[in-house]
Amino acid sequence: MNFQSILDTLRSSHQDYPFNALEYEGREGVLVGIDSDRGICVFIRSSGEAASPSIRTAKIMIEFNAPYRLFVDGTRRETGGFHTIRCLSNDPEDTRLFISVSESILSNLSTPLSVYSLTSIFYSLVSLFKIGAASDLRQERQGLWGELFFMKHFDGFAKWAPTWHSDPARLFDFSRDNRRVEIKSTLRSERIHEFSHRQLFSLSSEDIVIVSLLLREDDTGISLKALIDEAKAALRGTHYLVRLERAVIRAAMNDPKETGPQYNEAEALSNIACFKAGCVPQFPTNEPEGVSGTKYRSDLSTAPRMGEEDIREWLAAWMSTVI
Incomplete structure (x- = not known):
């Protein structure tokens, strides 16, 4: 039992x-x-x-x-x-x-x-x-949907859970040694996302990948609750379930009747794109002394994407560092 x-x-x-x-x-x-x-x-x-x-x-x-x-x-x-x-x-x-x-x-x-x-x-x-719920639930839920969707379709929840952020205030969604992954999503037709300057202008030793999702709300799409349930099933029996519970509370998804946002899964998968942080439009310099927390929007529409072979090599290198 x-x-x-x-x-x-x-x-x-x-x-x-x-x-x-x-x-x-x-x-x-x-x-x-x-x-x-x-x-x-x-x-x-x-x-x-x-x-x-x-x-x-x-x-x-x-x-x-x-x-x-x-x-x-x-x-x-x-x-x-x-x-x-x-x-x-x-x-x-x-x-x-x-x-x-x-x-x-x-x-x-x-x-x-x-x-x-x-x-x-x-x-x-x-x-x-x-933990309390986030002040902007729409953004929190959309962000969590993107993170869980990424984990599901890129090697699975169990593979990414060890490197998933334990606190939503962390700068990156996934971190391991000098490697970082940040998931961005938008409901716009243009691939425009808001970034912290520190997410793009990295230390020379850091390898940062930006994963961009174009989402479309769809009443028949996969819901945030469905992704949470899949993640719980995959992480049951591991202490990483606590990280998921923390994210669930932040997104106020702990009510069993709450389904959360629904997005078209096939479209999200076909419109996913990966970018090296250095290829994303950005201010090409450190923040000046006395300035911190700089944020701005970047349009990735014309930024060079990682190719399929680049993505395979990146995933292989990332997973080889995960215990």
Whole structure:
């Protein structure tokens, strides 16, 4: 059973115990449970370490080697020390995030579970609970659509997730060593995009590629929600899912009824173009002393594009640097 199935089973069992739990399949020593208030809990059996102080916020709490008495698998009582993280909030969005992040980390079988695993869940959730929606949702959603569309069609979500920005304030959408990728999209017929000067006028050691998308709104096109769902399926079981959740919150796409913008997928794919940053019209100099944050629009219509062979070589070089 997956995380949600375990919770559904526990909530339908009506056992009158402070903590009811089921073993998490494939993870020895890990249990998923609910408390008497239906709050979600994750337990890891500890091996006798000394208890440490708990850490608590208004929404979650983490404890180390704390004594608990559980009713396990509906058949037996178990008393002992557990490392545990508990969701203290009943808000549907908070519990959704708790389930999503917990399942992502617990189901990553390549990573041994430890106190660090629970700590990762805790701090990932703390950061997610602090995020608010962007002020310009139209632009935020269009930008996220472009990034996910690019990942989907250029080697897949799992390939790009390790280098995807963890914060929307980052200068580039994807970064690895000295390589950078910035995704730009527009609803105009002209290939005009707004740039930060720093995205174009690079250090000599940086290799920057601009990916330009021409989009057309289409009621039968692929929606942002559909791309998010595809990305979640591809990233489930990895800690990169947290990056996706962060982007989802910023774009206010955490309402299951919200589909977001829809763009024609075939047209977007046929109208995609890649450019070396040095070939994009720009001011050919550093910002003068005392000036920063310069932004301007550049028309890429006449800029030389990367050819198919250039793109293949670029992708091969980029992917060879990704662990």
